[in-house]
Amino acid sequence: MxxxxxxxxxxxxxxxxxxxxxxxxxxxxxxxxxxxxxxxxxxxxxxxxxxxxxxxxxxxxxxxxxxxxxxxxxxxxxxxxxxxxxxxxxxxxxxxxxxxxxxxxxxxxxxxxxxxxxxxxxxxxxxxxxxxxxxxxxxxxxxxxxxxxxxxxxxxxxxxxxxxxxxxxxxxxxxxxxxxxxxxxxxxxxxxxxxxxxxxxxxxxxxxxxxxxxxxxxxxxxxxxxxxxxxxxxxxxxxxxxxxxxxxxxFTDDLYFKLSEHANKEADKIRQALTDKGYDVAFVSQTNQIFITVSDKKAAELAKHVTLGFMEAVGTDRVMLRICTSWATTDEQTAELISYL
Amino acid sequence: MxxxxxxxxxxxxxxxxxxxxxxxxxxxxxxxxxxxxxxxxxxxxxxxxxxxxxxxxxxxxxxxxxxxxxxxxxxxxxxxxxxxxxxxxxxxxxxxxxxxxxxxxxxxxxxxxxxxxxxxxxxxxxxxxxxxxxxxxxxxxxxxxxxxxxxxxxxxxxxxxxxxxxxxxxxxxxxxxxxxxxxxxxxxxxxxxxxxxxxxxxxxxxxxxxxxxxxxxxxxxxxxxxxxxxxxxxxxxxxxxxxxxxxxxxFTDDLYFKLSEHANKEADKIRQALTDKGYDVAFVSQTNQIFITVSDKKAAELAKHVTLGFMEAVGTDRVMLRICTSWATTDEQTAELISYL
Amino acid sequence: MxxxxxxxxxxxxxxxxxxxxxxxxxxxxxxxxxxxxxxxxxxxxxxxxxxxxxxxxxxxxxxxxxxxxxxxxxxxxxxxxxxxxxxxxxxxxxxxxxxxxxxxxxxxxxxxxxxxxxxxxxxxxxxxxxxxxxxxxxxxxxxxxxxxxxxxxxxxxxxxxxxxxxxxxxxxxxxxxxxxxxxxxxxxxxxxxxxxxxxxxxxxxxxxxxxxxxxxxxxxxxxxxxxxxxxxxxxxxxxxxxxxxxxxxxFTDDLYFKLSEHANKEADKIRQALTDKGYDVAFVSQTNQIFITVSDKKAAELAKHVTLGFMEAVGTDRVMLRICTSWATTDEQTAELISYL
Amino acid sequence: MxxxxxxxxxxxxxxxxxxxxxxxxxxxxxxxxxxxxxxxxxxxxxxxxxxxxxxxxxxxxxxxxxxxxxxxxxxxxxxxxxxxxxxxxxxxxxxxxxxxxxxxxxxxxxxxxxxxxxxxxxxxxxxxxxxxxxxxxxxxxxxxxxxxxxxxxxxxxxxxxxxxxxxxxxxxxxxxxxxxxxxxxxxxxxxxxxxxxxxxxxxxxxxxxxxxxxxxxxxxxxxxxxxxxxxxxxxxxxxxxxxxxxxxxxFTDDLYFKLSEHANKEADKIRQALTDKGYDVAFVSQTNQIFITVSDKKAAELAKHVTLGFMEAVGTDRVMLRICTSWATTDEQTAELISYL
Missing domain, CATH: 3.40.640.10 (Type I PLP-dependent aspartate aminotransferase-like (Major domain))
Incomplete structure (x- = not known):
């Protein structure tokens, strides 16, 4: 998955x-x-x-x-x-x-x-x-x-x-x-x-x-x-x-920086999609971690398609989730994730 | 003192x-x-x-x-x-x-x-x-x-x-x-x-x-x-x-309890005096420690006559003080303290 | 080397x-x-x-x-x-x-x-x-x-x-x-x-x-x-x-045991050579570590050709050395070592 | 005792x-x-x-x-x-x-x-x-x-x-x-x-x-x-x-030194008695502790009259004992101990 x-x-x-x-x-x-x-x-x-x-x-x-x-x-x-x-x-x-x-x-x-x-x-x-x-x-x-x-x-x-x-x-x-x-x-x-x-x-x-x-x-x-x-x-x-x-x-050919930058760019795409779709994003982050707060129902729906990090319950019917990209995230994976949002 | x-x-x-x-x-x-x-x-x-x-x-x-x-x-x-x-x-x-x-x-x-x-x-x-x-x-x-x-x-x-x-x-x-x-x-x-x-x-x-x-x-x-x-x-x-x-x-002849009770009784007298004089008492305590919040000015005045415990600054011009009795506190000491309140 | x-x-x-x-x-x-x-x-x-x-x-x-x-x-x-x-x-x-x-x-x-x-x-x-x-x-x-x-x-x-x-x-x-x-x-x-x-x-x-x-x-x-x-x-x-x-x-196909056995076999060859050449071997070991005591002069000579483990000085003019084989030791390396002994 | x-x-x-x-x-x-x-x-x-x-x-x-x-x-x-x-x-x-x-x-x-x-x-x-x-x-x-x-x-x-x-x-x-x-x-x-x-x-x-x-x-x-x-x-x-x-x-009136010296003097008397009686004294000590090695039988006999420190068994039938004086040791106690030696 x-x-x-x-x-x-x-x-x-x-x-x-x-x-x-x-x-x-x-x-x-x-x-x-x-x-x-x-x-x-x-x-x-x-x-x-x-x-x-x-x-x-x-x-x-x-x-x-x-x-x-x-x-x-x-x-x-x-x-x-x-x-x-x-x-x-x-x-x-x-x-x-x-x-x-x-x-x-x-x-x-x-x-x-x-x-x-x-x-x-x-x-x-x-x-x-x-x-x-x-x-x-x-x-x-x-x-x-x-x-x-x-x-x-x-x-x-x-x-x-x-x-x-x-x-x-x-x-x-x-x-x-x-x-x-x-x-x-x-x-x-x-x-x-x-x-x-x-x-x-x-x-x-x-x-x-x-x-x-x-x-x-x-x-x-x-x-x-x-x-x-x-x-x-x-x-x-x-x-x-x-x-x-x-x-x-x-630290040869800036690999460390290239890998990092790639993850950030993938995260930027996700951030843009979240904004477009009106998600509740918890911190203004510019790195590879994105924290969103969604209803329990939405979280359950997402969980059918993608594994995200569970952070904590928010109130009685919402949860904070973490979307984390990495140097290994592919464009295809990001596009697929966005399709589920 | x-x-x-x-x-x-x-x-x-x-x-x-x-x-x-x-x-x-x-x-x-x-x-x-x-x-x-x-x-x-x-x-x-x-x-x-x-x-x-x-x-x-x-x-x-x-x-x-x-x-x-x-x-x-x-x-x-x-x-x-x-x-x-x-x-x-x-x-x-x-x-x-x-x-x-x-x-x-x-x-x-x-x-x-x-x-x-x-x-x-x-x-x-x-x-x-x-x-x-x-x-x-x-x-x-x-x-x-x-x-x-x-x-x-x-x-x-x-x-x-x-x-x-x-x-x-x-x-x-x-x-x-x-x-x-x-x-x-x-x-x-x-x-x-x-x-x-x-x-x-x-x-x-x-x-x-x-x-x-x-x-x-x-x-x-x-x-x-x-x-x-x-x-x-x-x-x-x-x-x-x-x-x-x-x-x-x-633990002979209930000494432990008698010493303790004595300190509490002395504290009770002080508590009564504080109430009578309208002091701001911080916790509803029934033991030998009493916490009061007073103005810096009042604290300075008290300090001329009696050493109390300094707890912390409260806001910009008040402090919390601790009045602590003990098994050794005498009626005379308590009376003297009350006279300064 | x-x-x-x-x-x-x-x-x-x-x-x-x-x-x-x-x-x-x-x-x-x-x-x-x-x-x-x-x-x-x-x-x-x-x-x-x-x-x-x-x-x-x-x-x-x-x-x-x-x-x-x-x-x-x-x-x-x-x-x-x-x-x-x-x-x-x-x-x-x-x-x-x-x-x-x-x-x-x-x-x-x-x-x-x-x-x-x-x-x-x-x-x-x-x-x-x-x-x-x-x-x-x-x-x-x-x-x-x-x-x-x-x-x-x-x-x-x-x-x-x-x-x-x-x-x-x-x-x-x-x-x-x-x-x-x-x-x-x-x-x-x-x-x-x-x-x-x-x-x-x-x-x-x-x-x-x-x-x-x-x-x-x-x-x-x-x-x-x-x-x-x-x-x-x-x-x-x-x-x-x-x-x-x-x-x-x-632990697939007994690899752990095969690697280990190989090192022991290489060590056995070295042990045999040491015995043949009359070396002073410190412990009767049957595993991949061999401890020998040699003169400082001999140690210096060996050090020109092969890196061994230095254990400790023995008396004023002898030292204990460790010869250690491993799963990676080749027959050629063992033969070369024996040639220096 | x-x-x-x-x-x-x-x-x-x-x-x-x-x-x-x-x-x-x-x-x-x-x-x-x-x-x-x-x-x-x-x-x-x-x-x-x-x-x-x-x-x-x-x-x-x-x-x-x-x-x-x-x-x-x-x-x-x-x-x-x-x-x-x-x-x-x-x-x-x-x-x-x-x-x-x-x-x-x-x-x-x-x-x-x-x-x-x-x-x-x-x-x-x-x-x-x-x-x-x-x-x-x-x-x-x-x-x-x-x-x-x-x-x-x-x-x-x-x-x-x-x-x-x-x-x-x-x-x-x-x-x-x-x-x-x-x-x-x-x-x-x-x-x-x-x-x-x-x-x-x-x-x-x-x-x-x-x-x-x-x-x-x-x-x-x-x-x-x-x-x-x-x-x-x-x-x-x-x-x-x-x-x-x-x-x-x-550290008033040299009390620390006087107390210490007293204990040493009492120990000296005991040391002298031990020497006189041919005891096996373990360390040449000049302070308040004396270590003697005696037979199990002698130790049992001494134990009837005086409590000494047991140090360790020595071989199969002897023990090392410690005689320890202190600032509180009296001349009478020392004399009594010597009478048992």
Whole structure:
């Protein structure tokens, strides 16, 4: 059946599968010490325009968030994020499992603002009992957000400024970063992300790779002995070159950007159709995720033809659904979906 | 200066200090294996009317909450509580430090309801992604609440019923339990608490002891090797008889109840005065804590004569203050306070 | 350069790479809920001859050990293992990071014995202070061991018996299980492993897969909500079918066993050559790892032609080296290596 | 019955009990912000001759070790100690519960040496795989040791030098520090301890206090927000002045030293008697603990008259016992014990 359920249901871009085949007879040293990792890292560092940036390749998103956040957050502190943030909702308590509280702020369209962060810190330090509370110790946002919205460069710079004024590292979870970087109206490019963030990720799993998240510590921010921390979290892949090869491929001929842009364009077609047909679209998103609210009846009808993501019940007889395109979505699939709307 | 800042600013009830003096020349085995601990535990078990109850004596509230909650909450789960709950606000992340997320529900007057808990669980299990989320694994409430309010027996029984229907142990933090048990209109006695809770504490620190929290596991609920867990959390006092002796004293001649009732009576006088003078009292509390909202100017004036607890700014020119009586509050102190109101 | 450094330096068996290519246009549900995972699990369950067995697919060895051990070891307890065990030496403290002490026993040829385990438990419980100590809470062994040796069925049954008498689950780390199952003289087959162990792994990473460890909980031993625990440890692969597909392939036409046997045969040739040439072989191993002790001079000479694993200095002028074959080792490579010996 | 079982079986020195009585009617701010804590800290800082030293008062030894070690040890690292060290043997895994491996070195008479530590670090960094291992991250010793032996100043300075050369903080657990400082032949005074250690403790529980361990961070070494870390570990006593008062008393008129010296003198008498009677004394200790090895028969005979500490079985028919004096031991008790020897 047709599926727009998520952006991680296809194996990998053909370019990646081809290269996997080609290295059948090669031998490589393990744990990311191979040449492919080096080549891929160099390409990313160059795109970031930050010679002090250091790149690490991990397998999945939750393990990456867990490893990075526990490495950058002091023991007496927690990590500030939107209440809708992935670490606060859908990572099974992976952050708390490392001993840190997640400190959620109310989101608007999946975002938090610099003013919110500043106000939170201000009130924290003003509280006479703050030594008995969990300090804000790091800031986590995702670009795009859980709701597919994109922070503007101005918003990111303001968040970064406040975070740094408050001595907090800013971590940008880019599990779907490509979809943000290539969305219409986006004005924060990879070098901007590298400039405002202390650490960020470039997601592969949802953007054409079999798996893989590149972690970029900017401006020499890499925590001491980070390889050991990665290992300690069970996140160091033995055959690390599988990660290097994939990211090398993604950053060859702009593949990462082309795959992302394709998904956005397919989503744009769907967005247009939804508008034309008068659907209730929940967030003004320009990336590959579209959230719509429909009646239970309509949802049941759609479910006969296409698998969508179920988000939540809305009131007593409506539901929010997610339509998610990906780098693998074809024009035909999109047209078929639109025919059911 | 006169102080109504909190209920843990005096050393201990004279009966306790006297007995401390009397045992100067005794020798005791360590770590709670002494006779005083046994005697005190027996008295508590009897009051609970639960022959299978087991009692442990720890030193402080945060360590007790941390030790108990980490012992009763499965690894895949968190602990549900009111967002105003002490473990969520003022324990420096002690629960998360043991790997468990705190799952806050919006409080009303410091309380959560059975319906809220049931709805939370219902929605949790209805969520298609709940395996990627933190399971509710235990329920934490405090009696009285952080705001001095008291759960009725009906409320407690309902919470207990829902918790048990959902296979969740109910933990009642009784850091100020005496003040609830002796408040006007309270209808949940110690044996009721023992019946509805799977584990609860009887706070000594705030009710006449130098320090000490009695942990009562009801109906044979004690976790395996709990002594070792207490030790692992650094909560096993070497000279355990100091705890046993204090709780033996508190449960001799109803001292625990008399001390608590005294504090409530002093608070009642203050409540009456506040009503007479038209103060804005924040919660309808019948225990030893009173929360008032006053103008900044009034707060400054009061501060010249008496130390109160500062809770938070309210709007731009008002503040919430806490007036807290204790077992040690004298009639004279109360009268002096009232004269400043 | 020729390398016998380890058994995880080649990408994957050609059968696996071919199937990866074939599924390019398929779509699958995530997180291991796909059909390939089901098919692969069924095959493994059948081989285990344990209808109650449950199978999970994780990515890497350290994350698997961490997730399993923290799930089966009580909070008041640690995990008993050989001092040479991987979890005690080369996992960067991943077990301790979950709060559990590793309790090492002196190994002989990489093994621990039932008598050692029983004696350890006996002395533990006999110690008057054992409540202040870390309880033995689970037993970890690996088959084959870190030194390539293989437990006999009799040894395994004895360990299992003692573990169960002591109420301890037995976990067998089978990162290289295939090499044990197909070694000359091995008498513990997969169904025997399933019978003696409460949980064990079937390693893919070192036996032909790109990555992947199958975790088998026997006799209905799966911990509650294990999926959530896997997620919490960042070990739940989004595209879980990549694991299912690989293990389905490995357990089609006995590929797993054929790949393993091949490596052992290559190692046998090297062992014969070493014996013929009078080398000092450190352990009597029948699997794919061979440990030799040579002079520094000899080691330097070998290093010109072939990369071997460096284990440790022995005395002042000798070193222990590891020769490791794999499923990918060719007859030509083995012949070339022998020519340098 | 006569008991020489341990040094924490009497409540407290009379001077302390008297002062507890005297403060009955005082009110104090909580959590160590009172004047007694300040006075006591100032006295200790002065004795340490280190104006940058900072002092904190915690309740018990295990919680102190756990709080301090987790604060000073990096996440990628463990704590090096003697295999006989309290944290490795009798703290129920409290260190591992915070995520850190304990890295034991073989003790000699309870001690480790600078050369051992240096060699351990040397071999660690020389290991090609050390990034997959647990880094040495801090050094823990106790003065006196678990076996009552005392490090000489030269030994301490050497350990400190190696630790600092290796960038490791040196933590000295002084649960019985007084007994070391006042033992015959000791040449490391409090200011020496402060000079060689980065953090150390002055134990009260075993030297005249009801409870309490003073933590001294030297030369401005206090970890950021240490109060919050103390709270997070459940180690922040609400009525902190009870700790301040006790340490103020202990450091008034050299009480701490007098109490300690008294215990040592009583032990000296026992040591002399043991020598005279030809006992097999296990360690050359000059502090308040004496370890003897006797036949099972002799042990049974002694047990009729006096309670001693049972250490372990030695061979098939002998046992090691501990005779422990304390500040509370009377001349009469010592004479009676000697009469049974």
């Amino acid at each position: 047709l599926s727009f359920q998520n952006d991680y249901s296809s194996t990998a871009a053909p370019q990646i599968l081809t290269r996997m085949q080609q290295i059948e007879h090669e031998q490589h040293p393990g744990y990311g010490t191979d040449d492919y990792c080096k080549i891929a890292a160099d390409k990313i560092v160059k795109l970031c325009d930050d010679p002090e940036a250091q790149v690490w390749f991990l397998v999945g998103g939750t393990q990456t968030n867990q490893t990075v956040i526990s490495a950058i957050t002091p023991q007496y502190a927690g990590v500030v994020c939107a209440d809708s943030g992935h670490i606060n909702t859908h990572e099974a308590g992976a952050i708390e499992a490392t001993g840190h509280k997640v400190l959620p702020l109310p989101n608007e369209d999946g975002k938090i603002t610099a003013a919110q962060l500043d106000d939170y810190c201000e009130r924290f330090y003003a509280d006479a009992n703050h030594e008995h509370m969990v300090f804000p110790g790091a800031v986590y946002i995702s670009q795009p957000t859980e709701y597919g919205t994109v922070y503007t460069l101005e918003e990111l710079e303001a968040l970064s400024q406040v975070a740094h004024d408050r001595k907090l590292p800013l971590f940008i979870d880019g599990a779907r970063l490509g979809y943000a970087l290539t969305s219409d109206g986006n004005d924060a490019n990879l070098d901007d992300i590298a400039r405002v963030a202390d650490v960020f990720t470039i997601g592969g799993t949802k953007v054409g790779a079999m798996f893989g998240e590149a972690v970029v510590f900017t401006r020499g921010n890499t925590p001491r002995n980070f390889t050991t921390l990665v290992k300690q979290h069970g996140a160091l892949l033995a055959k690390g070159w599988l990660l290097g090869l994939q990211f090398d491929t993604l | 006169l102080s109504f800042q909190n209920d843990y600013s005096s050393t201990a009830a004279p009966q306790i200090l006297t007995r401390m003096q009397q045992i100067e020349h005794e020798q005791h085995p360590g770590y709670g294996t002494d006779d005083y601990c046994k005697i005190a535990a027996d008295k508590i078990v009897k009051l609970c009317d639960d022959p299978e109850a087991q009692v442990w004596f720890l030193v402080g509230g945060t360590q007790t909450n941390q030790t108990v909650i980490s012992a009763i909450t499965p690894q895949y789960a968190g602990v549900v509580c009111a967002d105003s709950g002490h473990i969520n606000t003022h324990e420096a992340g002690a629960i998360e430090a043991t790997g468990h997320k705190v799952l806050p529900l919006p409080n009303e007057d410091g309380k959560i309801t059975a319906a809220q808990l049931d709805d939370y669980c219902e929605r949790f299990y209805a969520d298609a992604n709940h395996e990627h989320m933190v399971f509710p694994g235990a329920v934490y409430i405090s009696q009285p609440t952080e705001y001095g309010t008291v759960y009725t027996l009906e409320e407690l029984e309902a919470l207990s019923q829902v918790a048990h229907d959902r296979k969740l142990p109910l933990f009642i933090d009784g850091a100020r339990l005496g003040y609830a048990l002796t408040s006007d209109g309270n209808d949940a006695n110690l044996d009721d608490i023992a019946r509805v809770a799977d584990v609860f504490t009887i706070g000594g620190t705030k009710v006449g002891a130098m320090f000490g929290e009695a942990v009562v596991f009801t109906r044979g609920n004690t976790p395996r090797n709990f002594t070792t867990l207490v030790k692992q959390h650094g909560a096993l006092l070497a000279k355990g008889w100091l705890l046993g002796l204090q709780f033996d004293t508190l | 020729l390398s016998f450094q380890n058994d995880y330096s080649s990408t994957a068996a050609p059968q696996i790479l071919t199937r990866m290519q074939q599924i390019e246009h398929e779509q699958h549900p995530g997180y291991g809920t796909d059909d390939y995972c089901k098919i692969a699990a069924d095959k493994i369950v059948k081989l285990c001859d344990d209808p109650e067995a449950q199978v999970w697919f994780l990515v890497g060895g350290t994350q698997t050990n961490q997730t399993v051990i923290s799930a089966i070891t009580p909070q008041y307890a640690g995990v008993v293992c050989a001092d040479s065990g991987h979890i005690n030496t080369h996992e960067a403290g991943a077990i301790e990071a979950t709060g559990h002490k590793v309790l090492p026993l002196p190994n002989e040829d990489g093994k621990i014995t039932a008598a050692q385990l029983d004696d350890y438990c006996e002395r533990f419980y006999a110690d008057a202070n054992h409540e202040h100590m870390v309880f033995p809470g689970a037993v970890y062994i690996s088959q084959p061991t870190e030194y390539g040796t293989v437990y006999t069925l009799e040894e395994l049954e004895a360990l299992s018996q003692v573990a169960h008498d002591r109420k301890l689950p037995l976990f067998i780390d089978g990162a290289r299980l295939g090499y044990a199952l197909t070694s000359d003289g091995n008498d513990a087959n997969l169904d025997d492993i399933a019978r003696v162990a409460d949980v064990f792994t079937i390693g893919g990473t070192k036996v032909g897969a790109m990555f992947g460890e199958a975790v088998v909980f026997t006799r209905g031993n799966t911990p509650r909500n294990f999926t959530t625990l896997v997620k919490q440890h960042g070990a739940l692969l989004a595209k879980g079918w990549l694991l299912g597909l690989q293990f389905d392939t490995l | 006569l008991s020489f079982q341990n040094d924490y079986s009497s409540t407290a020195a009379p001077q302390i009990l008297t002062r507890m009585q005297q403060i009955e009617h005082e009110q104090h701010p909580g959590y160590g912000t009172d004047d007694y804590c300040k006075i006591a800290a100032d006295k200790i800082v002065k004795l340490c001759d280190d104006p940058e030293a900072q002092v904190w008062f915690l309740v018990g030894g295990t919680q102190t070790n756990q709080t301090v070690i987790s604060a000073i040890t990096p996440q990628y690292a463990g704590v090096v100690c003697a295999d006989s060290g309290h944290i490795n043997t009798h703290e129920a895994g409290a260190i591992e519960a915070t995520g850190h491996k304990v890295l034991p070195l073989p003790n000699e008479d309870g001690k480790i040496t600078a050369a051992q530590l240096d060699d351990y670090c040397e071999r660690f960094y020389a290991d090609a795989n050390h990034e997959h291992m647990v880094f040495p991250g801090a050094v823990y010793i106790s003065q006196p040791t678990e076996y009552g032996t005392v490090y000489t100043l030269e030994e301490l300075e050497a350990l400190s030098q190696v630790a600092h050369d290796r960038k490791l903080p040196l933590f000295i657990d002084g649960a019985r520090l007084g007994y070391a400082l006042t033992s015959d032949g000791n040449d490391a005074n409090l200011d020496d301890i402060a000079r060689v250690a980065d953090v150390f403790t002055i134990g009260g529980t075993k030297v005249g206090a009801m409870f309490g361990e003073a933590v001294v961070f030297t030369r401005g070494n206090t970890p950021r927000n240490f109060t919050t870390l103390v709270k997070q570990h459940g180690a922040l006593l609400a009525k902190g002045w009870l700790l301040g008062l006790q340490f103020d008393t202990l």
